[in-house]
Amino acid sequence: MDDRKLEVLRAIVEDYVATQEPVGSKAVAQRHALGVSAATVRNDMAYLEEAGYIQQPHTSAGRIPTAKGYRLFVDRLGKIKPLSSAERRAVHRFLSEAIDLDDVVTRTVRLLAQLTHQVAVVQYPSLNRSSVRHLEIVAVTPTRLMIVMITDTGRVEQRYVEVPAELSEENVLELRRLANEQLQGRALADAPRIIANLASLARPELRDSAEALARVLRETVVARTEERLAVAGAANLTRAGNFFAGSMRPILEALEEEVVLMQLLGRADSNALLTVRIGDENEIDDFRETTVVAAGYGPGSVVGHMGVLGPTRMDYPGTIAAVRAVARYVSEILEQNR
Amino acid sequence: MDDRKLEVLRAIVEDYVATQEPVGSKAVAQRHALGVSAATVRNDMAYLEEAGYIQQPHTSAGRIPTAKGYRLFVDRLGKIKPLSSAERRAVHRFLSEAIDLDDVVTRTVRLLAQLTHQVAVVQYPSLNRSSVRHLEIVAVTPTRLMIVMITDTGRVEQRYVEVPAELSEENVLELRRLANEQLQGRALADAPRIIANLASLARPELRDSAEALARVLRETVVARTEERLAVAGAANLTRAGNFFAGSMRPILEALEEEVVLMQLLGRADSNALLTVRIGDENEIDDFRETTVVAAGYGPGSVVGHMGVLGPTRMDYPGTIAAVRAVARYVSEILEQNR
DNA sequence: TTTGGCACTCCCGGTCCGGGAGTGCCAGTC
């Protein structure tokens, strides 16, 4: 594969993304000073089509990139264009004004949508990748406790527990001490087995209450494997040429389905800093025309993912730069708050 | 205005909603046993058009209802058709499985979207219509407190406070006692002035801490006038004939704008149990083709609103019944949890 | 007041057609 052929591919991708229209040999030859004539470009295009990087919507039309073409573009041709320093500053300022984790997530997702002009999705720090910073237990009524768990990522979960017998103030403190002693600083992934023998460590008269407490903790920590997600920028789906009405529906539906979104953002095991999944590389049928750019974030290790979702014909260099930059800033912020 | 003319209007509304197509005199005469001929119906239609209840998309087409026509239909013609008992049971079961307020709201909004096939919006119980059930203050570090406020509607808000000096455990308890003494059971709407002289009631050495506490409470309670909202069913916007791609964009945008949604759900002062705002009755330009059916909910008094949002050509009797029923069930649930 | 009849209007879908953009191929040139 010739250098010039790559240049032709780049020209096609860039022009097509910019204009949303099939691009012909003449346009390529003229606008991208390749120093060759349209006829030569035509030969290269025939080659690229043969190799599966571009295709013709119909005979005697220009060419548009295939998923394979975009893939090559992303891997070898797209030089990521960093955010302007004005953008950087704006991102930084906007995110650093956040007052708590909810606020960080909300701001992040809006920011991503605005920067990329696509639909943005941000996963809250996953519980099973966080550890316990603090566990608070307070009696709301004598037989009803409220448990508040704060994780090292700033996420706060609260639940109620009904305990079988009235608890004195001292006993509540005792339970709290016990639970914190066992759980503080521990990864939530390890929590289940710690919780399992929590009750056995309690004084006999507190056994039943500790048992109830352990049950609720287990529910909160283990059974609650669902992830929380924030979405913004759905209106960007209607941008000119992004999607036609028919193909929008499954995407709008997916945006309300936690399971699908998590699958798109990236399976837990992926360790790559940033992944781009183009068209059918997302193994979901309705997303054959959709690209997902996703990144992990977190203080040190990855605790969650964020990303944007748009038509395969998107501005890859810009989108990738934006997602990467935002993920970094958010990680920094979480780091500071730790 | 003749009885039969009203029947003709009803027929037009019902047929148009069902078929999404302008309805002609012949169809009305045939399908709705009015006992008169098409020519007679034509005369009535001419009258209804003159009076502004229906209109012709173009000469020699059938008629479609105007906003004014829908209004008359809703006010005088639409007999609300109650949910089937199967639906009632399903609603009841689904909602009663909710484990906390978040869950109630999430389930409610999904349920509404599914029952009505429209976009559903549910406002979390408004803070300034709730009262304080309990206020918890715990020291996370010696100079950092976490405040957890639980309202009578089950909503939980938490915030951190940095206090100027280290606080002993007793002092924390003292602050907590003081805050609860003053605020418990009080309406949050009254809270600002109570908070204002909270510090003056504290013992001298706690003044500064109480001051900081008061400041955060004020922020949480007063400045945080934003409302939380949940949205579901955006994909319903793409239903055949609901909206064309062009008119969808402003609606999708509005769904992410708290201010606009609140305006649509109904201003705080409206005391009506259920309101239907048709087309330009919503005073927002982008919603001239949109109807909002909204209801207040709450244990006893209204603490929040919920509603659905769809094209003016919607199934009014069904939608109204669904919104009303769901609002009632949710109110019941909040009542039970109080 | 209602009805049947009738002329009229206008949309809709189909067909036809010419212009334009783009291609593939070929023969010629450097």
Place this chain on the structure above:
DNA sequence: GACTGGCACTCCCGGACCGGGAGTGCCAAA
């Protein structure tokens, strides 16, 4: 051997045209 200009060909696209159909408004008669 690679590149280029020329040329015939293909196919989309938008506009014009047209006939059928649905619906209307009006009128005269019951």
